[in-house]
């Protein structure tokens with residue numbers, strides 16, 4: 198299951214391992230094939246989604262989380278079990294690792310980490326642009342957005358939403374509480390790679406896809422540094438099914 202070039206020893210403790218996959222067009226047979234590899238409770242949950250693309254996104258996300266955990270632990274992904282807490286947060290049965298997943302449009306991203314906690318999110322920028330800023334953005338953040346070039350405002354507000362959701366997933370509260378209170382000083386963001394920005398003081402990065410339609414965020418407990426976000430072809434993830 199491990200793609201060529203990945204070794205579990207490459208990941209230091211508290212260093213995020215993040216993979217993004219652009220999904221194929223869903224077919225009933227693909228969703229059924231994926232579902233067959235998940236435990237019965239996850240299969241039952243996924244089968245309740247009305248749309249085939251939602252079933253595919255969720256099933257693929259769960260396989261992707263196991264794929265990362267298998268890589269980090271040097272074991273077969275099929276041996277990696279996930280449980281959920283009472284708020285729906287998935288976590289590995291092994292206590293020394295953590296995992297997170299997000300889906301939007303054709304993208305599924307997952308992150309895993311050893312000896313720490315992680316949260317990830319991905320959003321289509323035009324979807325976030327339609328949301329009411331004041332429901333999730335603090336007064337300081339609104340001032341930062343107002344001060345930036347109007348061409349970048351939608352990207353800035355999408356980055357904030359994404360950062361807050363990723364942090365909410367790390368904490369396990371999602372987007373149910375503290376969105377405005379958990380404020381990010383975007384003016385202090387430092388560009389660390391092409392399309393990638395880090396926020397000082399907290400371990401967060403936000404990154405855009407090269408077409409600038411989506412934005413993703415990673416939040417983890419550990420030292421700040423650029424995060425390699427690997428684009429992995431979906432066929433590679435499913436290679437060993």
Ligand SMILES: CC(C)(COP(=O)(O)OP(=O)(O)OC[C@H]1O[C@@H](n2cnc3c(N)ncnc32)[C@H](O)[C@@H]1OP(=O)(O)O)[C@@H](O)C(=O)NCCC(=O)NCCS
Nearest residue numbers: 255258283284285286287298299300366369370371372373
């Ligand atoms: C978690 C949450 C932010 C997801 O947002 P979304 O935009 O709908 O979906 P995303 O694609 O970004 O992420 C979905 C994934 O987040 C994960 N997730 C769900 N609840 C989570 C939580 N509390 N913490 C961390 N991750 C969570 C799941 O793995 C889910 O994928 P899956 O359903 O295929 O397993 C949102 O649903 C939320 O805030 N939930 C609150 C949970 C809560 O308090 N529930 C109370 C029930 S008693």
